[in-house]
Amino acid sequence: MADKADPKPSGDNRPALALHVPEPKFRPGDQADFSDIDISEPGAQPRPDEATKPEDMKELAYGLVRVLGDDNKAHGPWDPKLDPETLRTMLGHMAMVRAFDERMFRGQRQGKTSFYMKCTGEEATSVAASMALASDDMVFPSYRQQGILIARGYPLIEMINQIYSNKGDKLKGRQLPIMYSSREHSFFSISGNLATQTPQAVGWAMASASKGDSRIAATWVGEGSTAEGDFHSACTFATVYNAPVILNVINNQWAISSFSGFAGAERTTFAARALGYGLAGLRVDGNDALACYAAQQWAANRARANQGPTLIEYFTYRAEGHSTSDDPSGYRSAQEREEWPLGDPVTRLKDHLIAIGEWDEDRQAAMDKACAEEVKATTKEAEKNGILGHGLHHPFHTMFEDVFEELPWHLEEQAEQATRERKIKWPDQHPMDGAGK
Amino acid sequence: MNAQTNTPAPVEGEAPDTPAVSSRRINMIEAINEALDVMLGRDDDVIVMGEDVGYFGGVFRCTAGLQEKHGKTRVFDTPISECGIIGVAVGMGAYGLRPVPEIQFADYIYPGLDQLISEAARLRYRSATEYIAPMTVRSPFGGGIFGGQTHSQSPESLFTHVAGLKTVIPATPYDAKGLLIAAIEDNDPVIFFEPKRIYNGPFTGYYDSPVEPWKKHPDSEVPEGYYKIPLGKARHVSEGEELTVLAYGTMVHVAEAVCKKKGVEADILDLRTLVPLDIEAIEESVKKTGKCLIVHEATRTSGFGAELSALVTERCFYHLEAPVERVTGFDTPYPHSLEWAYFPGPVRIGEAIDKILSD
Numbered sequence: 112m113a114d115k116a117d118p119k120p121s122g123d124n125r126p127a128l129a130l131h132v133p134e135p136k137f138r139p140g141d142q143a144d145f146s147d148i149d150i151s152e153p154g155a156q157p158r159p160d161e162a163t164k165p166e167d168m169k170e171l172a173y174g175l176v177r178v179l180g181d182d183n184k185a186h187g188p189w190d191p192k193l194d195p196e197t198l199r200t201m202l203g204h205m206a207m208v209r210a211f212d213e214r215m216f217r218g219q220r221q222g223k224t225s226f227y228m229k230c231t232g233e234e235a236t237s238v239a240a241s242m243a244l245a246s247d248d249m250v251f252p253s254y255r256q257q258g259i260l261i262a263r264g265y266p267l268i269e270m271i272n273q274i275y276s277n278k279g280d281k282l283k284g285r286q287l288p289i290m291y292s293s294r295e296h297s298f299f300s301i302s303g304n305l306a307t308q309t310p311q312a313v314g315w316a317m318a319s320a321s322k323g324d325s326r327i328a329a330t331w332v333g334e335g336s337t338a339e340g341d342f343h344s345a346c347t348f349a350t351v352y353n354a355p356v357i358l359n360v361i362n363n364q365w366a367i368s369s370f371s372g373f374a375g376a377e378r379t380t381f382a383a384r385a386l387g388y389g390l391a392g393l394r395v396d397g398n399d400a401l402a403c404y405a406a407q408q409w410a411a412n413r414a415r416a417n418q419g420p421t422l423i424e425y426f427t428y429r430a431e432g433h434s435t436s437d438d439p440s441g442y443r444s445a446q447e448r449e450e451w452p453l454g455d456p457v458t459r460l461k462d463h464l465i466a467i468g469e470w471d472e473d474r475q476a477a478m479d480k481a482c483a484e485e486v487k488a489t490t491k492e493a494e495k496n497g498i499l500g501h502g503l504h505h506p507f508h509t510m511f512e513d514v515f516e517e518l519p520w521h522l523e524e525q526a527e528q529a530t531r532e533r534k535i536k537w538p539d540q541h542p543m544d545g546a547g548k
Numbered sequence: 549m550n551a552q553t554n555t556p557a558p559v560e561g562e563a564p565d566t567p568a569v570s571s572r573r574i575n576m577i578e579a580i581n582e583a584l585d586v587m588l589g590r591d592d593d594v595i596v597m598g599e600d601v602g603y604f605g606g607v608f609r610c611t612a613g614l615q616e617k618h619g620k621t622r623v624f625d626t627p628i629s630e631c632g633i634i635g636v637a638v639g640m641g642a643y644g645l646r647p648v649p650e651i652q653f654a655d656y657i658y659p660g661l662d663q664l665i666s667e668a669a670r671l672r673y674r675s676a677t678e679y680i681a682p683m684t685v686r687s688p689f690g691g692g693i694f695g696g697q698t699h700s701q702s703p704e705s706l707f708t709h710v711a712g713l714k715t716v717i718p719a720t721p722y723d724a725k726g727l728l729i730a731a732i733e734d735n736d737p738v739i740f741f742e743p744k745r746i747y748n749g750p751f752t753g754y755y756d757s758p759v760e761p762w763k764k765h766p767d768s769e770v771p772e773g774y775y776k777i778p779l780g781k782a783r784h785v786s787e788g789e790e791l792t793v794l795a796y797g798t799m800v801h802v803a804e805a806v807c808k809k810k811g812v813e814a815d816i817l818d819l820r821t822l823v824p825l826d827i828e829a830i831e832e833s834v835k836k837t838g839k840c841l842i843v844h845e846a847t848r849t850s851g852f853g854a855e856l857s858a859l860v861t862e863r864c865f866y867h868l869e870a871p872v873e874r875v876t877g878f879d880t881p882y883p884h885s886l887e888w889a890y891f892p893g894p895v896r897i898g899e900a901i902d903k904i905l906s907d
Contacts, residue, residue, distance in 0.1 A: 249642075249643075251639070281676060282674070282675065282676045283676050285673060285674055285676065286674050290674070292674070292675040292676070292678050292679065293678070294675075294678040294679065299642060299679065300671060300674055300675035300678060300679050302666065302667060302674075304662060304666045304667070307635065307638075307662060307663060307666060307667050309635075310631065310632050310635025310636050310638075310639065310663070311635055311636070311638045311639035311642065311667070312639055313632075313635075313636055313639060314635060314636025314637060314638060314639025314640045314642075314643075314647075315639035315640065315642055315643045316639070317636060317639070317640065318639065318640040318643035318644070318645045319643060321595070321621045321622075321645075322643075328639070340631050340659065341631055341632075341635055341662070341663070344627075344629045344631045344632030344635055345632070345635070347627050347629060347632060348626075348627060348629070348632045348635075348636050351626075351627055513672050513673045513676060513677055514672070514673055514711050514712050515672075515712065515714070515736050515824075516672070516680075516734075516735045516736055519780070519823070519824035520824065520827055521824070521825070521827075
């Protein structure tokens with residue numbers, strides 16, 4: 112065994128090195144102060160042509176594209192100029208996401224399922240962004256993009272059946288709650304392994320391009336997961352093959368308890384990652400629904416015109432815990448949410464609609480109530496299919512199906528074993544009724 | 549007899565439209581090249597990609613000429629990123645393509661493991677068949693070419709341990725072509741390991757003897773055109789009553805040569821597919837001979853031989869007349885200068901045969 116080297120050999124006058132371990136600015140009990148965050152004026156950022164070379168729009172990877180001002184009006188060249196009806200639809204989807212999150216979180220606390228993840232504060236990054244895509248553009252989401260499914264009209268009852276892992280769950284109770292999949296809605300199966308979806312989205316886009324298709328792909332990944340090798344593979348393949356893909360990085364500041372500094376945020380922006388790869392990079396106010404829409408639309412136009420991929424950083428804030436298994440009061444200041452300088456995305460869009468005379472507080476209250484009631488009624492309907500661990504699930508044999516296209520002998524044998532065990536454990540139930548704990 | 553016989557003539561598959569007609573003798577590289585060529589021609593959704601596979605045609609020449617014939621968007625080079633290669637292949641499969649990525653050496657496959665194990669292998673299951681990963685990952689594996697520890701490994705048991713992956717290993721040019729075509733047509737992800745020591749000739753393990761080219765071996769007779777060999781069916785290399793030998797890849801030829809030299813009448817099975825495994829052929833043979841030798845080049849502990857030994861013991865115990873024996877590589881990295889000390893060659897196999905037969 113080699114001896115440890117003397118850290119300071121005699122006669123060496125080189126200075127001692129120091130290891131830097133990042134530390135967030137605020138911990139529990141600290142006064143949160145975000146005044147040092149550089150926030151661009153709404154409307155101040157230029158909107159280049161979609162064919163612009165990445166090196167000619169570098170500043171957009173460091174600034175912040177913003178449309179909605181403190182006056183609640185839309186400003187500047189990034190204003191997507193959406194009609195009021197579209198804005199109300201967008202607000203409706205965001206309100207529905209919030210109502211759904213509230214109900215499902217409560218359902219987990221009531222023991223109806225094992226797990227849930229809210230996206231509170233980040234609704235615009237999925238709802239508004241996905242509304243800028245065509246409905247058949249393929250999305251490869253991470254786990255906090257329920258807003259895409261809601262914006263694409265995926266039935267709430269399918270989502271709840273999946274969350275309850277009940278007999279109505281079309282994923283047959285195999286996936287952790289919220290790991291949805293819907294081919295019909297061009298929504299890829301969600302993985303629990305982080306950033307794996309990013310090269311997959313690039314591969315899908317490469318396939319679409321190789322076939323002369325017109326559909327593009329978009330993927331969503333958290334800022335923490337950009338540290339995974341998969342993300343860098345995705346950026347490399349995207350630029351090498353000029354793939355028609357959009358890489359959306361949701362910078363919500365926190366990866367469970369690790370602040371964005373552990374993914375490199377102390378040194379540069381996540382949008383700036385784009386520049387080293389030769390990708391177009393945009394950094395956007397993620398709590399500004401109009402900016403989110405406009406950025407995604409810009410990137411979609413660029414991809415569809417064979418002008419190349421775009422990496423978009425959405426600067427936002429995870430207002431709640433990572434999941435139902437997380438308690439953020441243990442690692443961050445409770446004031447952060449209140450002090451967050453970019454406000455709340457739902458409130459900002461609502462205030463904008465009111466400011467342009469297309470909405471009012473009464474209509475908002477009525478919409479919030481209608482969303483809550485729809486979710487409540489759908490939840491009751493879904494509960495008829497069962498809740499996790501209380502009876503109704505898919506038949507035992509389905510556990511062995513779909514591992515392969517055809518059941519090989521060893522799985523057939525193991526399926527027989529499971530059926531035998533079931534008869535011993537629950538002798539009074541018919542093996543094929545799909546019931547039984 | 550469930551296992552197929554060794555004769556190259558009978559053509560498997562369901563392609564009355566394009567029957568394979570004439571045949572000629574070719575090596576395993578040419579056989580693999582032909583399988584890719586046939587599938588690129590038959591199915592517009594097949595694409596071939598990997599490091600150096602495009603213009604250059606692959607470091608082992610398996611993809612030579614394919615880019616020129618089928619075009620740059622069907623056969624192309626990739627960045628040096630196994631994670632990316634497998635990751636984009638998952639996405640291409642979700643789109644509807646049938647990607648055939650090459651990993652230049654099996655030793656390089658590890659950066660792609662998460663995409664294989666957590667993504668490709670699980671996709672059908674986790675999406676309840678909404679999405680599948682119909683990819684075939686080709687990769688040269690095994691030692692015997694002085695590749696040192698990073699160009700010699702046999703990592704097959706890492707993949708046989710994963711639910712949802714199929715693992716296929718050919719031992720002859722005839723099988724390489726037919727199995728590769730079947731793997732590409734399969735709707736599940738397939739790991740297709742090519743024993744690179746026998747790319748050019750059937751290595752017998754007597755490394756100081758002159759290399760015999762494939763053209764002298766009857767299994768180098770390969771039909772032109774399309775044919776396939778079903779996954780999950782073993783091949784009977786030789787019939788015998790004295791003992792059963794279970795092997796795959798290079799070791800099929802080494803075991804056969806040792807048995808021949810020793811005058812042992814062995815029932816040698818080339819497994820061809822590890823998952824799904826041809827358990828019927830194994831049981832039938834072991835119940836006939838009562839003795840079983842398992843040979844693989846991979847390291848011993850938790851190697852696929854352990855699985856085979858357990859299966860044989862569980863299912864044939866009352867027919868066994870001697871303990872099941874395993875001949876494997878040692879539990880060390882593959883050493884460069886001591887390659888032939890590591891390799892489970894004729895001495896190690898011969899000793900195990902003597903032991904089984906004397907029991």
